[in-house]
Amino acid sequence: MSSATQGTNVKRNFRIDGMHCAACAARIEKKLSGLQGINKAFVNLANNRAVVEYDSAQLTEAKIIDAITELGFGAAEEKSGEKRDALQKEEQEKAELAARKRTLFIVLAITAVTETLMLLEYRFNFHIPYHDWIMFIAATPIVFWAGLPVHRGAWRSLRHGMPGMDVLISMGTLSAYIWGIVAFFIPNAISFMGISGMIMAFQLLGRYLEAIAKSRTLGAIRKLLELGAKTARIVVDGKEKEIPVEDVRPGDILSVRPGEKIPVDGIIVEGYTTVDESMVTGESLPVEKTAGDEIIGATINKNGAILFKATKVGEETFLAQIIRMVEEAQGSKAPVQELADKVTGYFVPAVIAISAVTFLSWLIFGRSFGTALFSSVAVLVIACPCALGLATPTAIMVGTGKGAENGILIKDAASLQTLLKVDTIIFDKTGTITRGEPVVTDIIPLDNVTENELLTLAAGVETASEHPLGQAIVRAAEDKKLNPGKTDEFTALPGLGIRAVTGGKEVFVGNRKLLQEQGITVDDAESKLKSLENEGKTTVLVAADGKLAGIIAVADTLKEDSKEAISALKSAGLNCIMMTGDNERTAKAIAEQVGINRVLAQVLPQQKEAEVRRLQEEDLTVAMVGDGINDAPALAQANVGIAIGTGTDIAIEASDITLIRGELTSVFTALQLARETFKIIKQNLFWAFGYNVLAIPIAASGRLNPAIAALAMAMSSVSVLLNSLRLRRVKL
Numbered sequence: 001m002s003s004a005t006q007g008t009n010v011k012r013n014f015r016i017d018g019m020h021c022a023a024c025a026a027r028i029e030k031k032l033s034g035l036q037g038i039n040k041a042f043v044n045l046a047n048n049r050a051v052v053e054y055d056s057a058q059l060t061e062a063k064i065i066d067a068i069t070e071l072g073f074g075a076a077e078e079k080s081g082e083k084r085d086a087l088q089k090e091e092q093e094k095a096e097l098a099a100r101k102r103t104l105f106i107v108l109a110i111t112a113v114t115e116t117l118m119l120l121e122y123r124f125n126f127h128i129p130y131h132d133w134i135m136f137i138a139a140t141p142i143v144f145w146a147g148l149p150v151h152r153g154a155w156r157s158l159r160h161g162m163p164g165m166d167v168l169i170s171m172g173t174l175s176a177y178i179w180g181i182v183a184f185f186i187p188n189a190i191s192f193m194g195i196s197g198m199i200m201a202f203q204l205l206g207r208y209l210e211a212i213a214k215s216r217t218l219g220a221i222r223k224l225l226e227l228g229a230k231t232a233r234i235v236v237d238g239k240e241k242e243i244p245v246e247d248v249r250p251g252d253i254l255s256v257r258p259g260e261k262i263p264v265d266g267i268i269v270e271g272y273t274t275v276d277e278s279m280v281t282g283e284s285l286p287v288e289k290t291a292g293d294e295i296i297g298a299t300i301n302k303n304g305a306i307l308f309k310a311t312k313v314g315e316e317t318f319l320a321q322i323i324r325m326v327e328e329a330q331g332s333k334a335p336v337q338e339l340a341d342k343v344t345g346y347f348v349p350a351v352i353a354i355s356a357v358t359f360l361s362w363l364i365f366g367r368s369f370g371t372a373l374f375s376s377v378a379v380l381v382i383a384c385p386c387a388l389g390l391a392t393p394t395a396i397m398v399g400t401g402k403g404a405e406n407g408i409l410i411k412d413a414a415s416l417q418t419l420l421k422v423d424t425i426i427f428d429k430t431g432t433i434t435r436g437e438p439v440v441t442d443i444i445p446l447d448n449v450t451e452n453e454l455l456t457l458a459a460g461v462e463t464a465s466e467h468p469l470g471q472a473i474v475r476a477a478e479d480k481k482l483n484p485g486k487t488d489e490f491t492a493l494p495g496l497g498i499r500a501v502t503g504g505k506e507v508f509v510g511n512r513k514l515l516q517e518q519g520i521t522v523d524d525a526e527s528k529l530k531s532l533e534n535e536g537k538t539t540v541l542v543a544a545d546g547k548l549a550g551i552i553a554v555a556d557t558l559k560e561d562s563k564e565a566i567s568a569l570k571s572a573g574l575n576c577i578m579m580t581g582d583n584e585r586t587a588k589a590i591a592e593q594v595g596i597n598r599v600l601a602q603v604l605p606q607q608k609e610a611e612v613r614r615l616q617e618e619d620l621t622v623a624m625v626g627d628g629i630n631d632a633p634a635l636a637q638a639n640v641g642i643a644i645g646t647g648t649d650i651a652i653e654a655s656d657i658t659l660i661r662g663e664l665t666s667v668f669t670a671l672q673l674a675r676e677t678f679k680i681i682k683q684n685l686f687w688a689f690g691y692n693v694l695a696i697p698i699a700a701s702g703r704l705n706p707a708i709a710a711l712a713m714a715m716s717s718v719s720v721l722l723n724s725l726r727l728r729r730v731k732l
Contacts, residue, residue, distance in 0.1 A: 009039060012061060013327065014050040016043065017074030020153055020207070022344040022389020023164030024073070027157065031067050035059060042333045045386075046393035049078065051328065072156030097211060104208050107146045111201040114138045114194045115707075132184065132191050139180070139197035143173050147200040163348045165385055171352070172380035172706060173200045179373055190370050192377070198707035199381050206714020210386070213721035224323050224404065227279055227298040232263035235307060252310045256301045264297040265312035273304030279319075322660070325409045329400040334413035336681060337392040340688070344385050351383040351696070358700040371702060378699035382709035383692060386717040391684035394724035399677030406732055407645070407661035408670050415656035419640050419674040421621045425569060425667065426600075426612065426634070428626035429580035429587065432644055433566075433594060433664065434556040436627070438468050440476035441537055442553035444528060452482060454550040458542045460484035461500040461509045465492065469540060469554050470509075497540075508543045515541050515548065522548055536589025558593060565664035566594045572671060575620075579603050579611060579634075605630030612637045625667055642667060669732045676730050684720045691716045 019025055025043040028050065032041035037058030043050045052064055061077050068075035114135060120126040128134070144151075151174075153166035173196045180193030233240045235253045245263045248254065253269065256262055262275070274286035277299045286302045289295060295308060298319045314320065355376045362372035396413045403410050410416050430436050445454045459477035462470035463484055477484060489501040496517070497510015508514055512529075515522055520543045522529070528551060532539050537553040566576050578591045579600040587601040600611055612634045615622050624631070624638035632654040635641030645660035659666040695712065698704050 008056045009053060010056050011051065011053045011328075012064070013078045014052065014061075014064065014068065015076050015078045016048050016050055016068060018153065019043075019045055019048055019073065020150075020164065020166055020386075022340075022385045023157065023162060023348050024153075025389060026341060026345050027071060027160065027162040027164065028068055028073060030162070031071055032064065035063070035067055044333075044393050044397075045389045046397050050075075051332065071160055072153075093215065097208075097215075100204075100208050100211070103146050104204055107142050107201045107204055110138050110142060111198055114197060118194050132180070132193065135191060135193040135197075136180065139177060139193045142197040142200050143177050146204055147173060150200070150203065163352070165348070167348060168351060168380045168383055169199065169203050169710075171355075172196075172377045172710070173203075175373060175377050175380075176706060179370070183370075192370075192374070192706070195377075195705070195707050199377075199710040202707065202710040202714050203381075206711075206717060209714070209718045210390075210721060213718060213725065224319065224326065228319055229261040229263040229298065246314065248310050248313045250310055250313055253307055254310055255305070255307055257305050258301060258303050260301050262295050262297055262299050262301055262308075264310045265317050266295055266297075266308040266310045268293050268295060268306050268308045271304055271306035273306050274302045276300040276302055322404065322409060325411060325658070326400055326404045329396070329403075329410045329412055329416075332396070332412035332414065334392055334396060334417045334681070336417060336678070336685075337413075340388045340391060340685060343689075344388050347383070347385040347388070347692075351380065354696060354700065355379040362702070374706065375700060375702040377706040378702075378704045378709045379696055381706055382695045382699040382704065382713055384688070384695075384713045384716045387688035387691060387720045388685075390717060390720050390724075391688045392681050394721055395677055395680045395684060395727065398724050398727040399673060399680075402727055402730070402732070403670065403673050406666070406669060406673075407659060407663070408666055408673065409645070409658040409660060410670075411656045411658075415640055416674045416677060418621070419623065419657070419671060420678055422574065422623045422640055422671075424575045424577065424615060424620040425623045425625060426577045426579050426615070426638070427566075427596070427664075428608075428624075428631050429578055429582060429590060430556060431627040432625055433562045433578065433590065434558055436556065438472040438538070438554045438556050440472055440552060441555045441557070442532060443476075443550070444525075444553070445550040446525065447547050447549055449549050452480065454542060454552070455480065456482045456484050457502065457505075457507060457544060457549065458509050458540065458552055460487050460502045461490070461498050461507050463487060464490050464500075465498060469538060470498070472554050473540065473552060505544045506546075509540060511539075511541065515543055518543070518546075520546060520548060524548070525551060533585065534589060536586045536593075538586075558590070559662075559664055561663055561665045563594045565668055566596060568665065568668040569671070570595065572668065574671075577615075579608060581605065606633075609633040609637045623667075625664075627662075642670070672732050676727060676732075680724055680727055684723055687723070688716070688720060 016028065022045055025045040029041055029043040032038055032050065032052060037055040038052065039055065040053040041050065050068070054064070065075045065077070117128055117131065117134060120128060150166050151170050153164070154170035157164045157167055176192035176196035176199065180191040180196060183189040183191040229245050231242050232245045232248050233242050233255045234248065235255050240255050248264050254263060254266065268289055268291050270291060272290045275289050275295060276286050277296065279298055297317045315324065358379050359372045359376035362375055363369070396416070399416065400410045427433050443451045443455055445451050455473070455477050459474050459482065462473045464487060465471070485503045487500045487502045491499045493499060493510065493514060496514035497508060500507050508518055508520070512522055522541060525548060529539050532551070532553045537555040540552045540554060542549045542552060569576055576596050577598045577600060578587065578596045580587045581603055582601060584599070584601040587599045591599045603611055608631065612622055612624055616639070622638045623640040623642055624634045625642045625644070626635055627644035635643060635654040640657065641655035642657045642659065643655035644662050645658045657670055699709055
């Protein structure tokens with residue numbers, strides 16, 4: 001394709017109505033994958049959505065929707081993070097569930113009566129007048145009124161040449177029903193009319209329970225949607241007006257009172273307050289905010305009225321981006337699912353063939369038509385491709401939702417599965433293992449100077465400096481409520497430090513070379529300087545009136561949980577490496593504090609990606625943890641890139657997993673989550689495959705009543721869903 005007609009590769013979510021089993025999802029996925037311009041298409045049975053990547057020059061949303069509706073399903077594009085629409089759909093789903101519940105109540109009441117009559121007739125030989133007519137009257141509305149959506153689905157799938165679960169249930173119920181009518185005209189024939197109604201009743205019960213369980217798997221999205229504000233107060237010409245939050249535009253000035261949710265992301269233009277940002281950071285203590293500070297939508301304004309300018313609205317807000325990432329992760333496909341998908345594609349035709357062979361075999365071996373039909377119907381309704389189709393996506397949905405609740409955003413299911421194979425984790429130092437902000441750690445006065453006097457002297461000189469080390473000294477003085485004096489004749493000496501005059505004294509603040517050039521000896525402090533530097537600290541020398549007044553040590557301190565996180569990962573069998581641009585002595589000092597044995601020091605930003613690739617060439621599966629722009633290439637190169645969410649947007653975009661709270665222990669939590677999720681997936685697949693392998697031969701042997709088979713089939717799908725929901729109770 002020429003550049004003139006080259007479109008943009010876009011990803012869209014579509015909601016699909018009318019899917020009942022894995023074969024439905026496979027049919028839609030096959031149709032979409034065959035469209036010109038489609039790069040990738042995945043249909044998720046568990047959340048009734050399709051995730052489609054396509055070239056916008058060759059394809060439009062309308063054509064994708066048309067392709068889905070041609071198969072007999074409902075479809076509509078779904079915008080991520082649109083709270084009003086999402087909650088409206090949830091209300092619609094609740095109404096649909098209520099209607100299904102009413103229908104099910106009627107069906108189960110009729111079924112209870114027919115089952116009681118069948119027990120009396122066949123188990124206890126209690127003859128009931130007009131028994132077969134009662135069964136006919138009871139079964140007809142269940143099979144043709146309550147079961148109409150099943151028959152419609154069966155017809156649709158047959159018409160498009162891809163039979164699904166509906167075909168098996170429809171064939172089973174109609175076969176039993178038709179034989180029930182034929183039995184009216186055959187003396188002493190056993191009617192299956194009641195069984196036909198029971199098969200459909202248990203199928204509808206299973207689908208209702210399945211719908212309830214599936215709605216619970218979407219709990220994480222629902223919780224995230226509920227975090228956002230519903231309305232906002234916009235200020236126009238000095239007057240406040242309340243509007244829906246969806247109508248806020250960038251640049252609007254908004255008012256927020258104490259105790260209210262901040263509606264969108266923005267910058268404070270007036271006022272002072274504290275904000276509860278626990279939704280983002282996990283920290284319970286409110287953060288002080290004043291004019292010029294950024295605030296995040298869905299966080300809570302605690303105790304001050306503020307005016308702020310909206311900067312990010314709609315799908316651009318921090319909360320909407322989180323929701324979008326969770327939705328995409330929940331709609332993605334893990335590699336482990338491919339086997340189940342392949343089996344599902346051949347499943348229904350194979351079951352129909354087995355059912356036909358069962359029917360013919362019973363007849364060949366001289367059994368009655370009724371016995372042959374009894375066994376073949378049992379085969380049709382015992383088989384369950386739904387359990388296979390739900391085994392992986394339901395666990396992925398619950399697992400990624402659980403991750404989001406714990407501040408871990410997972411880009412897709414493949415990343416989660418790859419995390420299981422990781423044997424080596426590389427950590428960037430600054431901003432990842434350390435706080436990324438230097439602080440004063442030691443104040444060592446010399447020559448009859450007190451600590452406060454030394455700090456006041458240095459802070460007075462550094463007040464006009466923009467250097468990070470200088471700013472750390474100024475902050476330390478502010479924390480001690482010290483008042484630096486007025487500074488005159490300030491001169492910055494690049495690579496050396498600062499010269500200034502303060503309080504009538506000539507003061508130098510800088511490194512050894514600066515003082516040596518001024519003829520000031522540092523020999524007496526040399527042992528102390530080396531000791532501090534061996535601890536990974538940067539030393540700042542302060543001299544006044546030609547004499548060394550003292551040493552101030554500054555260091556980028558460890559995050560509180562760094563040591564705990566590294567220890568946990570090493571205990572889990574992972575090899576931990578630290579990579580930094582710092583010199584080897586400083587790097588090793590930090591690494592020793594957290595328990596890392598292997599250090600890659602003095603690595604330039606452009607070399608980080610190559611270092612990751614070199615480790616991969618050693619047959620290691622590598623995860624990279626970083627937060628800066630210079631980490632982005634390495635994050636993208638790693639088998640799994642993990643971004644500290646308090647870092648840059650570019651690092652987050654390049655990563656596979658984002659830790660929005662910035663806690664390093666979340667790396668271990670993500671590993672735990674991956675292990676727990678895939679343990680559930682393996683259990684689900686084992687149960688789904690095992691159930692079908694065991695149940696179909698039992699049904700074919702004639703030892704299983706078709707009605708009981710229908711109930712077992714329904715419960716198999718529900719059991720897979722309930723097993724996936726166990727992830728919600730896992731403590732991470």
